[in-house]
Amino acid sequence: MDVTITLLPGDGIGPEVVAQARKVLEAVAGQFGHTFNFHRALIGGIAIEETGNPLPDETLKACQTSDAVLMGAVGGPRWSDPRAAVRPEQGLLRIRKELGLFANLRPVKLIPALANASPLKPTVVSGTDMVIVRELTGGLYFGQPQGREQAGGRRAAVDTLRYAEDEIERLMRVAFDLARGRRRKLTSVDKANVMASSRLWREVAHEVAHDYPDVEYQDILVDACAMYLIRNPADFDVIATENMFGDILSDEASMLTGSLGMLPSASLGSGRPGLFEPIHGSAPDIAGQGVANPLATILSAAMLLRSGLGLTREAAAVERAVEKVLEDGHRTADLAAPGQPTVGTQAIGDLVVAACATATEQHQV
Numbered sequence: 001m002d003v004t005i006t007l008l009p010g011d012g013i014g015p016e017v018v019a020q021a022r023k024v025l026e027a028v029a030g031q032f033g034h035t036f037n038f039h040r041a042l043i044g045g046i047a048i049e050e051t052g053n054p055l056p057d058e059t060l061k062a063c064q065t066s067d068a069v070l071m072g073a074v075g076g077p078r079w080s081d082p083r084a085a086v087r088p089e090q091g092l093l094r095i096r097k098e099l100g101l102f103a104n105l106r107p108v109k110l111i112p113a114l115a116n117a118s119p120l121k122p123t124v125v126s127g128t129d130m131v132i133v134r135e136l137t138g139g140l141y142f143g144q145p146q147g148r149e150q151a152g153g154r155r156a157a158v159d160t161l162r163y164a165e166d167e168i169e170r171l172m173r174v175a176f177d178l179a180r181g182r183r184r185k186l187t188s189v190d191k192a193n194v195m196a197s198s199r200l201w202r203e204v205a206h207e208v209a210h211d212y213p214d215v216e217y218q219d220i221l222v223d224a225c226a227m228y229l230i231r232n233p234a235d236f237d238v239i240a241t242e243n244m245f246g247d248i249l250s251d252e253a254s255m256l257t258g259s260l261g262m263l264p265s266a267s268l269g270s271g272r273p274g275l276f277e278p279i280h281g282s283a284p285d286i287a288g289q290g291v292a293n294p295l296a297t298i299l300s301a302a303m304l305l306r307s308g309l310g311l312t313r314e315a316a317a318v319e320r321a322v323e324k325v326l327e328d329g330h331r332t333a334d335l336a337a338p339g340q341p342t343v344g345t346q347a348i349g350d351l352v353v354a355a356c357a358t359a360t361e362q363h364q365v
C-alpha cells in the first residue's frame with residue numbers, strides 16, 4: 001500500500017509524541033512492505049504564530065488530499081487569554097467540521113499490566129473494555145448563537161446546544177454497528193430530565209434501537225454515568241453521547257486505564273480521511289523535557305492503520321507491541337509507581353519499535 005499521511009504535531013508535547021508514532025509507523029511500513037509518505041502541516045498555536053490562522057488553508061488542503069491524518073495536541077498558556085479572538089482550539093474544531101468527522105471513537109481498555117497504575121483499585125478497573133462514541137461536529141461546540149453580548153449593561157455570554165435528528169441518528173448508527181462487533185451492549189448518555197436537546201437525543205436513539213434488536217440498549221443520565229464509570233466500569237461496552245458529555249466522560253474514563261496518556265482516538269466521517277489523535281492535551285508543563293508518554297499517540301497510529309487504512313494485522317502488531325513493552329515493566333513517568341524507574345519519550349518509542357519487529361516475526365511464523 002502506498003499512502004499519504006498528514007502529520008499535525010501542533011503544540012506542547014504534540015511534536016514529541018507524534019515523532020514517536022511516526023517512527024512506529026515507519027517501522028511497520030518497512031516490516032509489511034508499505035510506503036507511507038508523511039507530510040507535516042501546521043495547526044493550533046504554532047500555526048497562529050507562523051500564519052495568524054490556527055488552521056491555515058494549506059493544512060486543510062493537505063489533510064483533504066491525504067489518506068489519513070495523525071495529530072498531536074493543540075493549545076498552551078501562550079494562547080490562553082480568554083479575550084483572544086483567535087485560539088489554537090479553533091483549528092482543531094474547524095478541521096473536525098471541515099472533514100465531516102462526526103464520530104469520535106475513544107476506546108478505554110485496561111492493559112492488564114497497568115491495573116496497578118490506575119488510582120482506582122485493581123478489583124474495580126479489572127475487565128474495563130469500552131468504547132466511548134462521542135458526537136464531534138454538533139452540540140455546544142458548534143451551536144449558534146455563541147459569544148459575548150451586553151445584557152442590560154452587564155457582561156453576558158451564550159452557548160447553544162442544538163442537535164438535529166439526522167446528526168443524532170448517524171452517530172447512533174455508528175455506535176450500534178460498533179456494538180454489534182463487540183459485546184452487543186449500548187448505553188446512550190443524555191440529560192433528558194432537564195434538556196430539550198437530550199429529549200430529542202433519546203427519542204431518536206430509541207427509533208434507531210428498533211433496527212438493532214440484537215443489541216441490548218439502555219439510556220442513562222450523564223451524572224449517573226459519571227458515577228457508574230467509577231463504580232462498575234467493566235459493565236460498559238459501547239457508550240454513545242453528545243459532544244460535550246463525551247469530552248468530559250472520556251477524560252474521566254481515561255483514569256481507569258492508568259493515565260490520560262494512554263487513550264487514543266479516531267475521528268471518522270463518511271469517507272476518508274479520518275483523523276487520529278490522543279485524547280490528552282498539549283501538557284505545556286512537561287513539553288520539551290522528553291518525558292511525555294507517547295503511547296496514546298502510538299495507539300492512535302494503530303487506530304489509523306485499522307480504521308483509516310484497513311490494515312488490521314499491522315494495527316494488531318502495534319497494539320501487541322505496546323502491551324509487550326508494558327508487560328516487560330517499562331513505564332513513562334505518568335504510569336510509574338513512586339520510586340519505580342521511568343523511561344523517556346524516545347526510549348519508550350524505541351522499545352515499541354523493537355517489540356513491533358518481534359510481534360511481526362511471530363505473526364509471520
Ligand code: IPM
Pocket residue numbers: 074075089092247279281
Ligand atoms: C479533546 C480536547 C478538545 C475538545 C479541545 C482541545 C478543544 O479536549 O479532544 O477531548 O474539547 O474536543
Ligand code: MG
Pocket residue numbers: 247248251279
Ligand atoms: Mg477533551
